[in-house]
Structure formats: structure tokens, C-alpha cells
Amino acid sequence: LPQVEKRLELVKQVSHSTHKKLTACLQGQQGLDADKRSKKLPLTTLAQCLMEGSAVLGDDSLLGKMLRLCGEAEDKLAQELIHFELQVERDVIEPLFVLAEVEIPNIQKQRKHLAKLVLDMDSSRTRWQQSVKSSGLASNLQPSGAKADALREEMEEAANRVEICRDQLSADMYNFMAKEVDYANYFQTLIEVQAEYHRKSLALLQNFLPQIKAQQEAWMEKPSFGKPLEEHLAVSGREIAFPVEACVTMLLECGMQEEGLFRVAPSASKLKKLKAALDCCVVDVQEYSADPHAIAGALKSYLRELPEPLMTFELYEEWIQASNIPEQEKRLQALWNACEKLPKANYNNIRYVIKFLAKLTEYQDMNKMTPSNVAIVLGPNLLWPQAEG
Structure with a gap:
């Protein structure tokens, strides 16, 4: 039992500390019902903020739709969290509090009470023994008289109280030892409840993610710069990439006679603005008609920023070998053979670009862009080795 007494204090300390730290982990205010707890939960506040943002932006924008779906998801997560915390x-938490602040302290109070009763018993025994000595009787004789009888009864009652209290304390200590499995179960319950909470939260998120991804995939206005050609064409439902078609169309109207087209560097700010506009599929032709170099720069940037060149990594060696063939007829045939091996999307777009460049060279007397010059400035944007990536 002395070992149990020592263990009582240790268990009390551990339970008290765990109760304190576990309570600090709660996001909702302890002791409140579900509705009141929900209002003070950070996740609930976040959900409300997202839903309000969705209402402001509206469902006709992608951000509005995303905010609404994410707000609904966060609100459901908040409900799961409330259920988990309750x-x-x-x-x-409550059983740990009872253990640390009620059950163990009660046993310890019982132990202190026993110590007091033992002192009372010793005191009554001392008074009875003094009464014996003062009576002058021999130690083997019993004292007589009303006072002596009262002292003996007091001593016997004190001894009886000590025995009852000692038995009760022993029973409480043995019960404590026997209930250690129950106390340990509190912690198993914690992990089980956490596991169930995380399982439900994961299932909830997995239910929302397909809806969120579907909205993203269905949204037509996606950036095109730096994205795979096939992806952009699939999303936009086009055969020719929008930046390519838009830039070629504008150059056909206002840039064919511009000297040094594709060679002269455009204004960096104009180029950045035009690329951003092309990414949004919104271009003001009139605004850029006076700056064909910005349009040519945007076309070069789009081609160069493709994850894979228009003429593909796979055919890189074949293109290089074909271009090195001395005889013109054989060289053209080899280039045509490589062209036919291109994926359909690449073939359509390279064909579109080449036709435009052929048209551009018809104005070489004015724009100074001979076929050789065009090849020099645009070739690196149409084909490069994979190692450079």
C-alpha cells in the first residue's frame, strides 16, 4: 500500500497535466453546447468568410464557385470538429478531471483522516494509561471507576474508528489499482475518437475534391502561356492556340511591313501586358496595332514557353539531320517526312506559323526579314533539345 500511495500522487500529476494540455487543444470553448460552440470555432468563421466572399463574387466567376464549395466543405469540417471535441x-477530458481532482484527492483525504484518527487513538490510549498509573493499581489489574471506564470506552471507540478508516482506505486503494485498466482506456478512447474524426474528415474532403476539380476543369478561361499545347487546345476547343492565332491575325493587319519584326525587342511592359491579356483570351487589337514588335514578342514568348517545343523533343535529332542534308530536294523530303510524324496538334500549329512566316517574307524588301533572318530569330523558339529544359 505505501507504493500505491506514492503512485497515487504520480497518477494525479500526470492526469492533471494531460487534462490541462488536452483542454488547451480544444478549438471550441469547453462546456458550451454544440450551437454556441460552433459560433466561436475558427473553422466556422472561415466558412462564413468564404461563403460571404462567394456571394460577393457570384457563381459566374471561377473564384466565386471555388469559395462557395470550399466554404461548404469548411462548414462541414467544423461540424465534424465540434462533434469530435464534444x-x-x-x-x-471530464473523466481525467474527475480522476485528478476528485477520486485521487478523496483517497488522499482519507489517508490524512486516518492519520488524524491514529493520533486521536494514541492520545486516548495515553490518557487511559495515565489513569491506570494514577490509580496506584498494579499493571496487571484493571482500573475501576466511572472515569476509567469512560477512558477505556473512548480508547476502544478510537481504535474502532481507526480500523474502519484503515479498511476503507485499503479498499479505496485496491479499487484504484483495479481500475487502472479503466484509466488507461481514457487514452485509448482519445486515439480511437481522433481516428474516427480524421476518417470522417478525409471522406468529407474526398467527396468535395471531385466537385472542386470539376469546376476548375470546366472553366474555359485558363492561362495558355507555359501550358502544354494539347491541354490548352482541349480546354479551349480550338485547333490553333489562341496566342498564335491572335498574334498572327494582328500582325497580318498591322505588322507585315515593320522593319526588324521578331528581331527588334519590344517594350518589356507592353509585352508583359499583352501576354497577360492573351492569357485571359481578351485582346484589344486597336491598342496594339501601333506596336507590332510587342505582338511579335508575345508570339515568340508563347512558343518558347511551351513545355515542349512545337517541333517536339522526340523529333529533335531528325530535324537536325534533315536540315544538314546538302541536296535541296532530299533535304525538303526529309523535312516533310519529319513534319508528317508530328502529333496532329503540333502539325496544325506549326503549319499555321510557317504559312504566316512565308507570307511575312513576301515583304522582305520592307521588313528586312528574309527567310534566313526569320529562321535565325524564330528557329530557337520552335525547336530546342530537351537538355536545355
């Missing part, structure tokens, strides 16, 4: 509070 269960942890009921099945773990």
Missing part, C-alpha cells in the same frame, strides 16, 4: 470532452 466526444473527447465527455469521454476523456
